[in-house]
Amino acid sequence: MLELVIQTENLSKSFGKTRAVDNVNLSIHSGEIYGLVGPDGAGKTTLMRLLCGALHMDNGKATIAGYDITNQAEHARQQIGYLAQRFAMYEELTVWENLQFFAEVRGLPSKEWVQRGKEILEFVGLEEFAGRRAGQLSGGMKQKLGLASALVHRPRILLLDEPTTGVDPVTRQGFWQLIIRVVAQENVTVLISTPYMDEASRCMRLGFMRQGKIFLEGKPRDLCAKLTQQIYELQGRPLQLLRQIAAKHAAVENVQMFGGRLHLRIKRGQAKTLGRLKSEIRSAGAIVDHLKPIDPQLEDVFIALVEK
Amino acid sequence: MSFETAMEIVIKAENLTKRFGDFTAVNSVSFSVQKGEILGYLGPNGSGKTTTIRMLLGLLTPSAGSIEVLGINVQQNPEPVRQQVGYMSQKFSLYHDMTVEENLAFYAGVYGIVNRQRINAVLEEIGLTEVKRSLVQNLSTGWRQRLALATSIIHQPPLLFLDEPTGGVDPAARRAFWDLIYQQVEQGVTALVTTHYMDEAEYCTRVGIMQSGRLLALDTPQGLKKSMASTTIWDIHATPLLPTLTRLEKHPNILLVRLASDHLSVITAKDMDKKSLEHIIEQGNSKCVQIEEAEPSLEDVFLTLAGNN
Amino acid sequence: MYNRLISLIRKEFIQIIRDPRTLALTFIMPVMMLFLLGYAATNDVRNIGLVVMDQDQSPSSRRLIQAYLNADYFKLSGVVFSEKELRARIDNNTARAGIIIPPGYGKTIAAGKTAQVAFILDGSDPTVASTALAAAVLIGQAHATQITSERVKKQGLSNMMLLPIDVRTQVLYNPGLVSAYYMIPALIGQILQFLATMLTATSIVRERERGTIEQLIVTPLKPWELVVGKLTPYVLISFLDTLEVLAAGVLLFRVPINGNLILLLVLSGLFLITTLGIGLLISTIANTQQEAMLTTMFTILPTIFLSGFFFPLAAMPTWLRLISYAIPLRYFLIISRGIILKGVGLSSLWGEVIALLIFAIAVMSAASLRFRKSLD
Known part of the structure; x- marks a missing residue:
């Protein structure tokens, strides 16, 4: 049986009247990549801050690698590497000096961290830039330095709060490869939040958060299967016209653009009445390449869930 | 609509260059935008997208090249241009200690609009009425983003510059925001949008891909994908994922490998077939679960262009 | 606009x-x-602490002390009986100045001779010290003048021997300084x-x-x-x-x-x-x-x-x-x-x-x- 490294029971935190985190129960196993997704203000950041000890919970219980985060805060914190949404590094310091700082504030003696620092810089691919000022790194390299700083004390758990927000696809690719390698090679458990559904579908398990609660949890594929409505893909031209016509159709609950295609969410049991849609579109002078049922993607699920 | 108005050129940039010291942020970029288009700009951080927009607005002086926006030379005459454009900057230029309504009223006043009806109409149009009395500092990114859009369209500009407007919001909010952009475009507005999201780029009339200050390609999403015609895209489900990726990366016949949600997306030359690809993968300890051909996405185009440079 | x-x-x-x-x-x-x-x-120096060591204890010595205390420049901060004690008071900042009136002061004055009085000042704050010094000299001189004129009066010369110059100052704009x-x-x-x-x-x-x-x-x-x-x-x-x-x-x-x-x-x-x-x-x-x-x-x-x-x-x-x-x-x-x-x-x-x-x-x-x- 795999060890539970993050466990919470009825974890709660309020700010005034807002219940930012509301009775959250999490059980994350060693070696998992657990994704938190949910709309803005759902409480993902607050949840992470509670776990890493930056905020104090109002209620509930949480253990990190077996340490209670209230009673054994220091031990619990030692197990965690945290990369905040806006990772603050010291731009005037070099890459190496930043790493030294983050290692030393965590109480690592120089004997240990010098070796580890070299190792971790090589791991993220920054060894050539050790002497460069952090302020002069590109966005992607800053990201890597952030990850290196979070990993320098060999934590068992990595909390990543939207690490790829505002980051271009090339950099995101590299970053995710690193995360997967961290999990495989360093035996680290990752809790990550992301607004990108393609990244979310890469996680082993996902928790959907809304209004402070985790209201749905599971493997990405299982979550997709939970969508009770059917999704149809519509391809054609011009998209805007297609979209307008599809949205007016009685059987269509929702229309979303997915790249160059449309995803139509069909009201339950009404797929049969969709037949007329093609001819309606054609009579409006637009072109239909295809209209076919598809497996729902995570993003379809997300949108359907957020709508409720 | 006559042919001429359909082809009306709103932005024309020629050999646009901007150097900061030794660093060339934008390197001889030329393009034009027609009325009613949504021009998407893709590129990694620091590739020169924001610098380009800032030059188009006259916020920065180009080191070389010329710009005409709405038929006006921006360098010589920035003010009349600024009256007719809306700009939403990456930072969402809002006053956090003021309410939604106060922010909007301020920008309205600055554009000489005193009519409360226009302010209310924009609040309504952008869906901000319910939060109009909230302080900006208490709002989530999604709301701030809407307010930033509202302030940039308060004076009904025919041209909109949106610099990474959807950074940091969830997919639902992102889509809702794009609907607002469409709403504007349907009213005849032209928009230039920078983004990191490939799926957003698909919504654009044309897409420019920037890398290290150069405009590598500029075409319709369809056209860009056609540029991948000499290659095949494969969706590969294999375990374990990462060693498979590492092996494929090193193989000379593989042009590009990337993580695509929970599987790998691989680009090969046209002459590669499924059997030989399977063979490459299973040479190691990896196990192929599923291999199928896929259509190129903009992400493939982007990674191929931006990755190779 | x-x-x-x-x-x-x-x-x-x-x-x-x-x-x-x-x-x-x-x-x-x-x-x-x-x-x-x-x-x-404020630069105005007032109420400088003054310790008194009166070894004479005569009406004349008390008059002199009173003359010093009458001006707002000094206030009595204590009476001591030894020079050592006086220095100690200045050292520990309980006083800024000290006056020592020697024994026989009254007799010397009465005999029409010149008596010597010692005035000790803490010079560590120049502003205070210079004001105190000037005040000490001025008050002493004024008192001396008064004694002289009393002596003259006693000897019946009355108005014949007045001081040759009497400077009257007038401060404009800020008369109270x-x-x-x-x-x-x-x-x-x-x-x-x-x-x-x-x-x-x-x-x-x-x-x-x-x-x-x-x-x-x-x-x-x-x-x-x-x-x-x-x-x-x-x-x-x-x-x-x-x-x-x-x-x-x-x-x-x-x-x-x-x-x-x-x-x-x-x-x-x-x-x-x-x-x-x-x-x-x-x-x-x-x-x-x-x-x-x-x-x-x-x-x-x-x-x-x-x-x-x-x-x-x-x-x-x-x-x-x-x-x-x-x-x-x-x-x-x-x-x-x-x-x-x-x-x-x-x-x-x-x-x-x-x-x-x-x-x-x-x-x-x-x-x-x-x-x-x-x-x-």
Whole structure:
């Protein structure tokens, strides 16, 4: 049986009247990549801050690698590497000096961290830039330095709060490869939040958060299967016209653009009445390449869930 | 609509260059935008997208090249241009200690609009009425983003510059925001949008891909994908994922490998077939679960262009 | 144009009001400075602690002691019986001065001879020491003169032998030599300078830090509108502060305003243009609010010493005095002290007014040259 490294029971935190985190129960196993997704203000950041000890919970219980985060805060914190949404590094310091700082504030003696620092810089691919000022790194390299700083004390758990927000696809690719390698090679458990559904579908398990609660949890594929409505893909031209016509159709609950295609969410049991849609579109002078049922993607699920 | 108005050129940039010291942020970029288009700009951080927009607005002086926006030379005459454009900057230029309504009223006043009806109409149009009395500092990114859009369209500009407007919001909010952009475009507005999201780029009339200050390609999403015609895209489900990726990366016949949600997306030359690809993968300890051909996405185009440079 | 400006000013006021702590500070600080300067930083030396060692204990010695205590310069802080004890009192700061009257003092006086009295002073604070020294000598001489004239009277020479010269002094403008009278007019200048510079510089830099300046630049706001709109609220606040300090000075410290108040306010306005210009100039250089704050400090601190605010310019070495001509506050202090204390009019101040005008024009031109609607 795999060890539970993050466990919470009825974890709660309020700010005034807002219940930012509301009775959250999490059980994350060693070696998992657990994704938190949910709309803005759902409480993902607050949840992470509670776990890493930056905020104090109002209620509930949480253990990190077996340490209670209230009673054994220091031990619990030692197990965690945290990369905040806006990772603050010291731009005037070099890459190496930043790493030294983050290692030393965590109480690592120089004997240990010098070796580890070299190792971790090589791991993220920054060894050539050790002497460069952090302020002069590109966005992607800053990201890597952030990850290196979070990993320098060999934590068992990595909390990543939207690490790829505002980051271009090339950099995101590299970053995710690193995360997967961290999990495989360093035996680290990752809790990550992301607004990108393609990244979310890469996680082993996902928790959907809304209004402070985790209201749905599971493997990405299982979550997709939970969508009770059917999704149809519509391809054609011009998209805007297609979209307008599809949205007016009685059987269509929702229309979303997915790249160059449309995803139509069909009201339950009404797929049969969709037949007329093609001819309606054609009579409006637009072109239909295809209209076919598809497996729902995570993003379809997300949108359907957020709508409720 | 006559042919001429359909082809009306709103932005024309020629050999646009901007150097900061030794660093060339934008390197001889030329393009034009027609009325009613949504021009998407893709590129990694620091590739020169924001610098380009800032030059188009006259916020920065180009080191070389010329710009005409709405038929006006921006360098010589920035003010009349600024009256007719809306700009939403990456930072969402809002006053956090003021309410939604106060922010909007301020920008309205600055554009000489005193009519409360226009302010209310924009609040309504952008869906901000319910939060109009909230302080900006208490709002989530999604709301701030809407307010930033509202302030940039308060004076009904025919041209909109949106610099990474959807950074940091969830997919639902992102889509809702794009609907607002469409709403504007349907009213005849032209928009230039920078983004990191490939799926957003698909919504654009044309897409420019920037890398290290150069405009590598500029075409319709369809056209860009056609540029991948000499290659095949494969969706590969294999375990374990990462060693498979590492092996494929090193193989000379593989042009590009990337993580695509929970599987790998691989680009090969046209002459590669499924059997030989399977063979490459299973040479190691990896196990192929599923291999199928896929259509190129903009992400493939982007990674191929931006990755190779 | 009109609407744009109003809109900008309104926005600025909303932001000022939303930050009540800063607003409160801008009004509390001047009064606090006034109190400190009015009470604590006074140059007037009064009530110097005096220990007495009277070894004579005669009516004459008591008269001498009384003469010292009658002037407000000294107050009795104790009586001691040994020189050692007296030194100890001065060492531990319970007294600043000591007087030793030797035994036989009374007899010596009565015999018509010259008696010697020792006066011991703590010289560690030169201001106190020099005042005490002068007072000790003066009071001693006055007492001596009195004794002489009494002796003369006794010998029946009556008015035949009076002192040859009697100097009568008259102090103009500030007859009580009250420091507060001198400091308050200067404080107005200091406040106008400090607040206006600091508030302008930080408020503009804040827009840059937040990124809102980018949006302002793309609006049709003209550069001068941007400047005027941003400055107006701070002009108002600085003026209110000026009035506040004047009112506090008149009501609490009874500073008489001898000259024309309107002239004072108009010339304060002229000075304000200079200081706002400096703030604006700083805002074009500084990238962060912290930088703006420190740059403001850096420009203002020297003016406290070189403008004649605390230390008289006349006492400075020539080269420092030459530097002081480059400090606008120097001229304004002459103007404000002139109008408030001396009650002089424009005719006596035109030199300073022209100097301020030159500064205002120079600083504002430099600021507007540097302040561009661009991010370059």
